[in-house]
Amino acid sequence: MPAICLYFQVHQPYRIKKYRVFDVGHSHDYFESPPGDRLNNRDVLTKVARKSYLPANQLFLELLNKYPQLKISYSFSGVLLDQLTEYSPETLESFQELVKTGRVEILSETYYHSLAFIFSKDEFDRQVKLHSQKIKTLFHQVPKVFRNTELIYRNDLATEIEKLGYTGILAEGADHVLGWRSPNFLYHPVGCQKLKLMLKNYRLSDDIAFRFSTVGWSEYPLTAPKFAQWVSAINGSGDVVNLFMDYETFGEHQWEDTGIFNFLRHLPGELLRHPDNYFVTPSQAVNKLPALAELDFPHFVSWADVERDISAWLGNPIQNDASQKLYELESAVLATKDQKLISDWRRLQTSDHFYYMCTKWFADGDVHKYFNPYNSPYEAFISFMNVIQDLKLRLEALTSKSRSKK
Amino acid sequence: MFGWELPPFNSGGLGTACYGLTQALSQQNIDITFVLPQRVGVKADFMKLVFADLEGFEWPPEITPYDTLKMLPPGIPPDMARDLLSAVNMYARRAAAIAKKHKFDLVHSHDWLCFPAGVVASRVSREPLVTHVHATELDRSGGNGVNTTVFGIEKNGMHHSSAVIAVSSFTKNLLKTYYQVNSDKINVVHNGINADEFDISLDEQNPLETLKQAGFKIVLFLGRLTLQKGPDYFLKAAKRTLEYYPKAVFLIVGSGDMEGQLVNEAVNLGISDRVLFAGFLRGKMLTQAFKAADLFVMPSVSEPFGLTALESVAAGTPAIISKQSGVSETMSHVLKVDFWDVEEMANQIIAVLNFSSLHVALKDNGKHEVKKVSWQAAAAKTIEIYKKVLAKIG
Numbered sequence: 079m080p081a082i083c084l085y086f087q088v089h090q091p092y093r094i095k096k097y098r099v100f101d102v103g104h105s106h107d108y109f110e111s112p113p114g115d116r117l118n119n120r121d122v123l124t125k126v127a128r129k130s131y132l133p134a135n136q137l138f139l140e141l142l143n144k145y146p147q148l149k150i151s152y153s154f155s156g157v158l159l160d161q162l163t164e165y166s167p168e169t170l171e172s173f174q175e176l177v178k179t180g181r182v183e184i185l186s187e188t189y190y191h192s193l194a195f196i197f198s199k200d201e202f203d204r205q206v207k208l209h210s211q212k213i214k215t216l217f218h219q220v221p222k223v224f225r226n227t228e229l230i231y232r233n234d235l236a237t238e239i240e241k242l243g244y245t246g247i248l249a250e251g252a253d254h255v256l257g258w259r260s261p262n263f264l265y266h267p268v269g270c271q272k273l274k275l276m277l278k279n280y281r282l283s284d285d286i287a288f289r290f291s292t293v294g295w296s297e298y299p300l301t302a303p304k305f306a307q308w309v310s311a312i313n314g315s316g317d318v319v320n321l322f323m324d325y326e327t328f329g330e331h332q333w334e335d336t337g338i339f340n341f342l343r344h345l346p347g348e349l350l351r352h353p354d355n356y357f358v359t360p361s362q363a364v365n366k367l368p369a370l371a372e373l374d375f376p377h378f379v380s381w382a383d384v385e386r387d388i389s390a391w392l393g394n395p396i397q398n399d400a401s402q403k404l405y406e407l408e409s410a411v412l413a414t415k416d417q418k419l420i421s422d423w424r425r426l427q428t429s430d431h432f433y434y435m436c437t438k439w440f441a442d443g444d445v446h447k448y449f450n451p452y453n454s455p456y457e458a459f460i461s462f463m464n465v466i467q468d469l470k471l472r473l474e475a476l477t478s479k480s481r482s483k484k
Numbered sequence: 485m486f487g488w489e490l491p492p493f494n495s496g497g498l499g500t501a502c503y504g505l506t507q508a509l510s511q512q513n514i515d516i517t518f519v520l521p522q523r524v525g526v527k528a529d530f531m532k533l534v535f536a537d538l539e540g541f542e543w544p545p546e547i548t549p550y551d552t553l554k555m556l557p558p559g560i561p562p563d564m565a566r567d568l569l570s571a572v573n574m575y576a577r578r579a580a581a582i583a584k585k586h587k588f589d590l591v592h593s594h595d596w597l598c599f600p601a602g603v604v605a606s607r608v609s610r611e612p613l614v615t616h617v618h619a620t621e622l623d624r625s626g627g628n629g630v631n632t633t634v635f636g637i638e639k640n641g642m643h644h645s646s647a648v649i650a651v652s653s654f655t656k657n658l659l660k661t662y663y664q665v666n667s668d669k670i671n672v673v674h675n676g677i678n679a680d681e682f683d684i685s686l687d688e689q690n691p692l693e694t695l696k697q698a699g700f701k702i703v704l705f706l707g708r709l710t711l712q713k714g715p716d717y718f719l720k721a722a723k724r725t726l727e728y729y730p731k732a733v734f735l736i737v738g739s740g741d742m743e744g745q746l747v748n749e750a751v752n753l754g755i756s757d758r759v760l761f762a763g764f765l766r767g768k769m770l771t772q773a774f775k776a777a778d779l780f781v782m783p784s785v786s787e788p789f790g791l792t793a794l795e796s797v798a799a800g801t802p803a804i805i806s807k808q809s810g811v812s813e814t815m816s817h818v819l820k821v822d823f824w825d826v827e828e829m830a831n832q833i834i835a836v837l838n839f840s841s842l843h844v845a846l847k848d849n850g851k852h853e854v855k856k857v858s859w860q861a862a863a864a865k866t867i868e869i870y871k872k873v874l875a876k877i878g
Contacts, residue, residue, distance in 0.1 A: 099831050100831065
């Protein structure tokens with residue numbers, strides 16, 4: 079009787095424009111690339127909305143109406159919601175409409191889709207609260223289950239999240255942590271009293287998210303009946319199958335002509351053909367299902383790359399330098415109480431900026447290159463660091479102004 | 485195989501490339517007879533050297549493969565080469581006798597200087613010809629004043645070839661577009677480098693040590709001072725850099741017909757105290773220059789390959805290279821820029837000088853990557869082309 083939990087990540091960063099050293103002290107609109115540029119956020123967002131969000135939302139609305147048993151969940155980054163508000167209000171409305179069905183749960187995350195937990199617990203807490211307020215305002219829901227940026231997880235994240243009052247948390251079902259154990263049960267995080275841990279079934283999730291259109295894959299083409307059969311086969315050896323993936327899987331990572339929407343259209347019906355299968359949202363799973371055992375995550379684990387660690391964002395000299403230079407400004411930036419400055423500083427925390435600086439396999443032209451709108455990790459770093467220089471100048475100006483007032 | 489020069493008697497990348505390629509080919513069991521136009525004390529015991537002995541011809545230093553046609557002073561006897569073109573023709577005439585005397589399966593000829601010799605040797609021996617293009621007249625002239633005789637020699641050489649080797653896709657495209665060479669006939673074989681030879685330590689006696697001790701960062705330009713190599717863009721970027729990063733010195737290594745103009749330009753830009761002209765360097769002095777620099781910039785207007793970029797990275801000095809270069813097809817861990825985009829060039833220079841983490845990342849990743857751009861790989865590809873050509877004839 080496996081439950082099926084669908085969670086989709088919806089996020090777009092504010093990409094930094096080509097920002098040269100000569101712009102320092104002159105230009106402060108770091109995220110405003112000219113229209114037509116690969117780094118133009120409005121262009122990217124409207125394109126993704128057209129290819130993915132809008133058709134996928136339309137389809138899910140139909141499916142929710144057709145199958146009263148169907149339940150889904152989303153995690154929206156705050157910066158995505160801000161961009162929807164500004165660039166594509168109709169997409170935001172279509173998400174709100176989905177939530178109104180009462181069978182869509184929204185998860186908690188950091189407003190800025192940041193790595194704040196790694197650098198500053200205080201800033202992390204503030205961003206989680208900001209996000210929660212935003213979700214309440216837009217969707218009239220209070221998130222009860224937390225998922226961290228890119229499923230980055232460690233024991234102390236769980237204890238922090240329990241302190242903040244959440245009932246559940248999500249993580250990657252990484253082999254090196256699970257060992258012989260199955261991702262298809264709930265677990266008990268080390269050091270927590272009540273909080274429950276849900277693990278992504280990465281094989282089944284990635285069959286859809288990554289392998290769906292891979293012609294060389296032995297299971298190609300993937301059909302809804304075939305996939306439903308794999309899920310049903312877990313019956314008896316698991317409580318819940320967690321299918322976690324980027325929402326852009328539908329229409330953007332897997333283009334429409336791969337047949338991904340058609341697959342999705344038939345999936346709920348096929349899953350429900352097996353009488354023991356049923357859908358849950360993350361909080362329903364957490365409330366209903368027992369935690370099987372304690373699971374120890376002493377080191378950071380994420381859902382990225384084969385390593386499933388945080389080396390996609392932090393690890394090489396430029397990533398370490400950029401993140402350190404950013405977070406060492408924390409107390410000074412917050413002390414200014416200048417909303418624009420604080421917001422800019424926080425937008426720079428979005429994990430994507432550090433992902434773009436990843437030099438792992440850069441030469442081999444793999445997935446990192448595909449997802450990088452900059453020509454190279456080095457160019458991403460140069461623009462980022464030049465922006466930091468400008469941010470510092472603004473910070474100094476504000477600080478000396480307030481000093482002279484006193 | 486017909487070449488024009490070999491180190492240490494070379495004036496640039498052509499000799500270096502011929503040496504690297506033939507050494508790797510012979511290690512992969514190719515038996516090479518290498519022909520040079522004149523007798524020099526070259527040490528290359530891995531192949532048989534043959535000299536065409538253009539008699540009485542004193543090789544004047546200004547005759548390089550790069551200055552397409554340069555007249556010599558008057559008073560030269562009629563049986564001697566008067567200029568580069570007559571030397572090329574004489575080389576071709578000697579090639580007939582050489583081809584009759586030696587046994588080989590295939591003729592491989594490097595650049596226009598050796599194309600006529602290659603065509604003659606191929607005709608006499610009835611063995612197929614492979615021409616190898618390291619640079620074209622279009623690159624050398626930088627778009628101004630193409631010499632039609634040279635252009636014709638290039639075109640004719642490739643026309644008589646069973647296969648053409650281009651040192652980059654950049655060059656392949658040029659050959660397709662401007663020389664109308666059939667695309668199927670052109671094979672890209674990127675140049676390589678013996679990276680270990682550049683992984684040396686910095687000599688503390690190096691002449692730049694005083695500057696470095698004083699806290700100056702050194703930005704290096706290395707190449708012929710001609711339009712093709714873009715030294716004027718280097719100076720403009722230097723000017724822009726110094727406005728933001730005053731503690732930098734711009735070192736120009738190389739000689740060429742733009743030297744006087746560049747000295748004047750540095751004065752006009754008001755940066756003559758920050759631009760050093762070191763002249764032409766070779767051997768240890770050259771590797772020391774790479775090693776001492778904090779950054780290497782190759783702003784070429786049109787660069788079929790650009791071996792110096794590999795040499796710099798192998799020496800552990802990060803490189804900014806022109807997008808209009810063949811070497812940019814082989815390296816990811818360098819910064820790339822359009823040669824005309826002086827603002828971006830300066831932006832990148834300042835970033836590498838300012839952010840040590842960027843310098844370290846480029847240096848470490850680049851050193852690792854450049855090892856894969858080897859002469860062994862180039863030789864393996866070349867042998868595949870030999871096989872293809874011989875199979876077609878067979």
